[in-house]
Amino acid sequence: MTLSPTYAIPGPETVHRERLDNGITVLVRLNRSAPVVVLDGYLPSGSIHEAREKAGLSSFVSSLATRGSENYDFDTFNEIVESVGASVSVGGGTHVTSFGCESLVEDFPQMLTLLADALRRPVFPAEQVERVRGQWLVRLQEREQSTRSVAYRRFGETIYGDHPYGLPTSGYPETISTITREDLVDFHVQRYTPNGAIVVVSGDIEADVAVDLVRKQLGDWQGSPTDQAIPPVQRHSDVRREMAVMPGKVQSDIVIGCLAISRSDPDYYAIQVANNILGRFGLMGRLGEIVREKQGLAYYSYSVLDTDLGVGPWMAMAGVNPVNVNLAVDSILHEFERLGNEPVDAEELSDSQANMTGSLPLRLETNDGVASILLSMEWYDLGLDYMHTYADRINAVTIEDVQRVAKTYLRPDAYTLVVAGPEIGN
Secondary structure (H helix, E strand, O other): OOHHHHHOOOOOOOOOEEEEOOOOOEEEEOOOOOOOOEEEEEEOOOOOHHHHHHHHHHHHHHOOOOOOOOOHHHHHHHHHHOOOEEEEEEEOOOOOEEEEEEEEEHHHHHHHHHHHHHHHHHHOOOHHHHHHHHOOOOOOHHHOHHHHHHHHHHHHHHOOOOOOOHOOOOHHHHHHOOOOHHHHHHHHHHHHHOOOOOEEEEEOOOOOHHHHHHHHOOOOOOOOOOOOOOOOOOOOOOOOEEEEEEEOOOOEEEEEEEEEOOOOOOOHHHHHHHHHHOOOOHHHHHHHHHHHOOOOOOOOOEEEEHHHHHHOOOEEEEEOOOOOOOHHHHHHHHHHHHHOOOOHHHHHHHHHHHHHHHHHHHOOOOOOHHHHHHHHHHHHOOOOOHHHHHHHHHHOOOOOHHHEEEEHHHOOOOOEEEEEOOOOOO
């Protein structure tokens, strides 16, 4: 039987969802197109749970999870993974610790065993702690040499102030330098919990088999729920401009934008469509067409809506010749205002919507893509029918919606601007 396109999209008919007794939610999507299995997951533990003076702790813990556990030292772990051409990873984020593995179906049980040991029983060998610390400090030094990285980091610090969202998940040299092995052990004990965790499996494996394997490795893991309370974000009503002077650089990078919404906000789909028009569709939307192509003011220019459980920014980025910084900023602000003051053309709206709905199936062609989408759906509580209703939600956005959200959230009288690069004149 040939499946209809609608049925082939992950949904209640094709995704098995089960909650284990210890609070882990497991989702499985069978895909027999290749003998491969992908597992993606989240633990509800991230940088939101670390103290300011220990910024980077959560990511530091996750980077050491695969560098030695009770049953596998670093060398043994890597030899097993590399011998079968698989991958196993753990990484830190703002609200979550991500984890995953990918392998041929016959190697999946062993990869899951390795991953479970890394998540549940890391031992944080002292020599690995110092090795990773050294590598981390080098990366942080490299971050401070990139105008783009500095602009993005400073933008977060400026727009959020003292809020935890303003701290980079990778921390700072001074915080990473002072984190002790005891800090790592304590964070793991207190924050790595199965309660609220999500495991998504996509590939050539039956749902009952996948769930049994997850239950075998993670089902007896116990832990209390992790608090996901987010301090309120303080929106500011003034213009904030920061210049991060980096002598010797030949390019300036610009980040400019305003705090907008959380992922659960009803305006999410309207802003996504508006953002696609502003700085994503085609040659990066209007910003790419006007600021980069027509005016020649930028090497690149695009926009992003960065949402999470808490309020995130709607922002534009651009890389420019230092002499063009002020002109580029003015041009970007003009596009912000134009989107809010002038109705978009009906054809421009429909083309953008078609792009957004038409590109989605491409993400579903791989197990990685399917697992990623299912993980996001579960984390944000979007429902298993989300993929079936996505096109309707996007197509329901009107010209008036686009203009309204642009006028509401892209505030020319209350934005944050950070420029990183060589010193420039006024």
